[in-house]
Amino acid sequence: MRVLGIDPGLTRCGVGVVDVEPNRTARLVDVVVLRSPAELDTPRRLVRIAEGLEAIIEEHRPQAVALERVFARSDVSTIMGTAQISGVAMLIAARRALPVALHTPSEVKAAITGYGRADKKQVGAMVARILGLDEVPKPADAADALALAICHAWRTGGVAGTAVRDSADGSAGDSALTPAQRAWLAAERSASVSGAARRLKR
Numbered sequence: 001m002r003v004l005g006i007d008p009g010l011t012r013c014g015v016g017v018v019d020v021e022p023n024r025t026a027r028l029v030d031v032v033v034l035r036s037p038a039e040l041d042t043p044r045r046l047v048r049i050a051e052g053l054e055a056i057i058e059e060h061r062p063q064a065v066a067l068e069r070v071f072a073r074s075d076v077s078t079i080m081g082t083a084q085i086s087g088v089a090m091l092i093a094a095r096r097a098l099p100v101a102l103h104t105p106s107e108v109k110a111a112i113t114g115y116g117r118a119d120k121k122q123v124g125a126m127v128a129r130i131l132g133l134d135e136v137p138k139p140a141d142a143a144d145a146l147a148l149a150i151c152h153a154w155r156t157g158g159v160a161g162t163a164v165r166d167s168a169d170g171s172a173g174d175s176a177l178t179p180a181q182r183a184w185l186a187a188e189r190s191a192s193v194s195g196a197a198r199r200l201k202r
Contacts, residue, residue: 001157002029004062004098005149006053006089007141008070010036010081013049014141017060018131020153028131029060031142042084050088057096065093066152068144069102101152108144111151123147 007014013036017029034052036045067090070083093100106116112126124136124143130150137143 001064001153002060002062003064003066003149003153004057004060005066005145005147005152006085007068007144007148008082008085008089009078009141010042010045010049010085011038012139012141013052013085014139014143014145015053015056016137016142016146016149017056017062018146018149018153020150022157024154026130026150026153028133028146030056031137031146032056033139033141046084046088049085050092053089053092057092057098062098064152065089065098065100066148067100067102068108068148069104071104101156103148103151103155107155108147108151111154112147120144 002017002019005014005016005018013034014031015034016031019027019029032052034049036048040048067086068082070079070086090100103111109118109123110116112118112130113122115122118126120140120143124138124140127133127143127146127150128136131146137146
């Protein structure tokens with residue numbers, strides 16, 4: 001199972017790709033930290049990170065995407081950047097019908113080190129050991145992304161959930177959706193016959 005792990009952030013977005021065997025053996029495929037300069041406005045920063053994520057997905061063709069779950073922090077600007085990049089990543093994955101899973105930092109730490117309150121140094125050291133690396137991937141965003149990918153594969157066997165696909169009559173899977181998901185799907189179907197949608201499809 002090939003998993004793409006994303007440690008979302010607007011200034012630095014860690015991205016790691018690992019192959020994990022059924023016996024839990026993991027191998028590094030690629031790791032990178034995508035960056036966007038603070039002097040750009042937010043829309044252009046989002047585009048820059050999005051283009052990097054799309055390029056990595058196109059190159060490595062992961063079978064699942066693992067993201068850090070956004071949680072409350074004292075720094076509101078950090079929360080906003082993390083949430084914005086998370087949304088971009090989920091959109092990119094959904095457009096490719098890739099299943100997406102969210103894991104909390106505690107879940108990742110517990111899966112990788114056996115201790116839900118491990119620090120970043122401990123997580124990085126275990127990531128290096130699991131992947132057979134000579135040194136810890138740096139910066140920490142890179143190690144965190146790899147930890148997310150490994151955690152996901154170990155916790156779920158690479159299964160993040162079933163991607164929603166429309167049947168020929170557009171009804172398949174609707175009963176399993178939340179009200180918000182059904183509303184979103186209805187809006188997408190409505191847009192598919194709009195003039196704007198027709199222009200996009202040309």
